[in-house]
Amino acid sequence: MRLLYLLLLFASFASALAQTLLLPKEARVGEEVLLEGRDLPPGEYPLVVEGPQGLEATVQVQEGGFRLPFTPKEPGAYRVRLLLPGGALEGSFLAVASEAAPPRLTEEGLVWGSLRLSLPQAEWKGPVLQGDRVLLAAASLVLEVFPTGEVRYHFAPAPVQALRPGEVVLKGDRVLPLPFPFLPFEGGPEDLEALKGLLQALNPPRPWPYWAYWTQDPLDLSEEDLRAYGEDLYRRGHRPELFFSQAPVRAWAEAARAHLRDQPEAAFRLAEALLRYTPLFPGASGFFEEVAQALEAQGRPELALSVRERARVVATWGLPDLEGLLFPVQVLLLGYGALFLYLLLAYLPAQRAHLAPIGGFFLGFFRHPLLRLRHLHLAYASFGERLLLLALFLLGLGGLLLYGLDAKVRPLLTEGPLAQGTLRSEAARDWLAAKPKTPFSEALLGYALLAENPKEGARLLRQAPPFPFVLALRGGEALAEAYRKAPLMGPVRSALDLGEDAWGPREAAPSQRTLYAALLLSELSQFKSDFLKSFTSLPLPFPGWGRVLAGVLAFFLLLYHLLTFFLPRPRGRFKPPLLLRVLVPGSLAFASGWGVVLLLLAVYGGLVFAQNPWPLLLAYALHALGLLLYWRRL
Structure with a gap:
């Protein structure tokens, strides 16, 4: 057992x-x-x-x-x-790990081991094998392909030039890591066109970056698409206070304008997105007025009022309207020239009498130059006449400088790197960094660097002039001063918990008008170091040599006025010739200042005489009335 x-x-x-x-x-x-x-x-x-x-x-x-x-x-x-x-x-x-064959591109698409991925016709770059994934790129779209067939889509902010393991080389040899940081788009219309074909063929999942929506029919975009579009604009450093010169923004406005009657809901939805996210673009004020009128015609006056009020706020962010500035400048300069000539002829007899002992009007400069300077013709003018002539000169010169500075600065803010709705693009930062260093330009550079290089950006902002956006970015006690300077500025109100404006909470940014003022002051500050060079660089309505001549003449006239303003008036009573006083409007009251108004009216009338003779006739009629009333004083 x-x-x-x-x-x-x-x-x-x-x-x-x-x-x-x-x-x-x-x-x-x-x-x-x-x-x-x-x-x-x-x-x-x-x-x-x-x-x-x-x-x-x-x-x-x-x-x-x-x-x-x-x-x-x-x-x-x-x-x-x-x-x-x-x-x-x-x-x-x-x-x-399997020693599979390296990935390759064929006419059908990507072949990687047993994986077959169909791709549309395009100039593909790659494939580049990085670990367990493959990178491909065409136009500004990068594909990240995994062995399981999963594809991740990355939208580059500029056309892709080359692929490397872990990084992407963009146009201009700019290198970015993958996935890309949130940067503004810096490609052109041809890059958007290439991206459009890729999106149609591949249909990557949404949401997309904002420029991808520019490739679509704007009237087909849903509320969700437009919301994602605006959120991405803000995330990438765009601000509604800045100008958007991009063609797609104008195309959206034209699409909305064309369909205000036949597709009102889609058009109003698109117009609302434009007003909320990119309200400053060429022709924006006229477009929003058309939208408001269309809303009124649809029986929606409350929405029309909302559009008009927000458009009114947007107008305060835009450039000042200086159209027609050249004409009043011409009137001032011609009025100055007329008064200068009048005073020269009025006191010429007395001047010649005093200069006769030292050689006369011209020889006196060689025989007794200091004594000749003592008898310049403005020395015989009264204090009021000298002051009036100097005021006309400064007003005319100031108007001419403003015209030239405006003509130089305005195009920079309506096209180019500063007109893309952001200063955080690489092109805008490079442009600002290349400008001559002034406190005003460095304030803009400090804002532009704040996201990429916070330490340097904050340093520049601490030294910047107290623009409201600078004070808001400094934070703390500076917010109170920012509120005093700009009590309606949305980011300042949000930071102080006083409510928001119609564009929601956002980081403070310079508006287009602030940009204009900063660049204008920056250009003006350079006149201190080299007046002639700065003056001749302005796009004034003179030929090249004319600008040099005008600059030299302005400089010497300013010295002439400063010199003669302090010369003592020779003793005696100097009476201008009767014929001269009869012919020149306002000559009876130049010393008191009222006569210059009549003189400027006559100059204006002379310029517009062909279109309207009445201003010149009115000037002489008032002058004739003065002659009749004060005939005995002549």
């Missing part, structure tokens, strides 16, 4: 020793292997695979064994356990 028991125990032990798991020593990632068991008791048993990729399954043992296919998708060590009634069977194997 004891012998039988020992025999049964030995048989059971031998049976347990015969139960085995057959596993490969090594497997390749992506290739199927078989997990086998032999000499097992019949039944269903749990099997567990532990490792980079786990598995829990139930295997059914038939005829003493089982076979379970398994494909490891990650490299590493795998442990297999089969749970039997008498205990667990264990085994392990190692999965190594």
Whole structure:
């Protein structure tokens, strides 16, 4: 009996020793292997695979064994356990990366091992293998492809020039990491056109960056699309206070204008997005007035009022209207010239009499130059006449400088890197960094650098003039001063918890008008170092040599006025010739200042005489009336 028991125990032990798991020593990632068991008791048993990729399954043992296919998708060590009634069977194997063929582009698309990815026709760059993924790029779109077939889409802020592992080289040799930081778009219309074809073929998941929406039919964009569009604009540093010269913004406005009657809801939705996110663009004021009128015609006066009020605020951000500035400048300069000539002729007889002993009008400069300077013709004019002439000169010169500075600065803010709705683009930063260093230009550069280089940006803002946006960005106590200077500025009110404007909470930014003032003051400050060079660089309505001549003449006339303003008036009573006083309007009251009004009216009348003779006739009629009233004083 004891012998039988020992025999049964030995048989059971031998049976347990015969139960085995057959596993490969090594497997390749992506290739199927078989997990086998032999000499097992019949039944269903749990099997567990532990490792980079786990598995829990139930295997059914038939005829003493089982076979379970398994494909490891990650490299590493795998442990297999089969749970039997008498205990667990264990085994392990190692999965190594598969030495698949390198990815390549064919006419059909990307081929990478067993993966086939169809691609549209385009100038594709790559593929570049980076770890377990492949990078491809066309136009400004980068595709990140994984072995499972998953594709991630990355929108570059400029056309892609080359691909490298972990980074992308953009046009202009600018290198960015992947995924891209939130930067403004710096491509052109041709890049948007190329992106449009890729989006139509690939249809990547939304939301997209804002420039991708520019490639779509604007009337087909939903509320969700437009909301994502605006949020992305703000996230990438665009601000509604700045000017948007991009063609797609104008195209959206034209599309909305064209369909205000036949597709009013889509047109109003688009107009609302323009007003909320990009309200400053060419022709914006006229466009929003048309939208308001269309809303009134639709029986929605409350929305029309909202559009008009917000457009009125937007107008305060834009450039000042200086159209027609040149004409009043011409009137002032011609009035100055007329008064200068009048005083020269009026006091010429007395001047010649005093200059006769020293050689006369011209020879006196050579015989007795200092004494000749003592008898300049303005020395004979009264204090009121000298002051009036100097005032006309300064007003005319100031108007001419303002015209030239405006003509130089205004185009910079309606086209080019400063007219893209942001100063945070690389082109805008480079442009500002290249400007001569003045406190005004460095204030703008400080704002532009604040996102990329916060330390340097904050340093420049601390030294900047107290523009409201500068004070708002400084924060703290400076916010109170910013509020005193600009109590309606939205970012300042938000920071002080006083409510928001119609454009929501956002970082303070210079408006287009602030940009204009800063650049104007920056250009003006350069006149201190080199007046002639700065003056001749202005786009004045003179030929090249004329600008040099005008600059030299302005400089010497200013010195002449400053000199003669302090010369003592020679003794005696100097009466201008009667004919001169009769012919020149306002000559009876130049000393008191009222006569210059009549003189400027006559100059204005002379300039517009062909279109309207009445101003000149009125000037002479008033002058004739004065002659009749004060005839005895002549």
